[in-house]
Amino acid sequence: MSRDVAWADGAPKPHGMPPKPHAPAYGLHLKALRACGAQRTGMWPAVDPDIMLVLAELELVELRTKAGVLRRQAWFLTQAGRDLLAIVGTGEP
Secondary structure (H helix, E strand, O other): OOOOOEOOOOOEOOOOOOOOOOOOOOOHHHHHHHHHHHOOOOEOOOOOHHHHHHHHHOOOEEEEEOOOOOOOEEEEEOHHHHHHHHHHOOOOO
């Protein structure tokens, strides 16, 4: 089935429904979210793109252009990502 007709797991999708995120934020996703929160200057986009794209789909991180001479892109937490980290903690003692 094509993606516009079925969910990622193959179940039929009701007409007009948005796609499901690929996975919830836990395990490696939560580690990546915590690492992104620890980097004030953003995380490099080369960090496991599959994990970061799931977090972006969940609107917990976003890819933005960093200010500076090189104008490189980096992953930054969104407000929703910061809110989630406030609930689950940063993982620091």
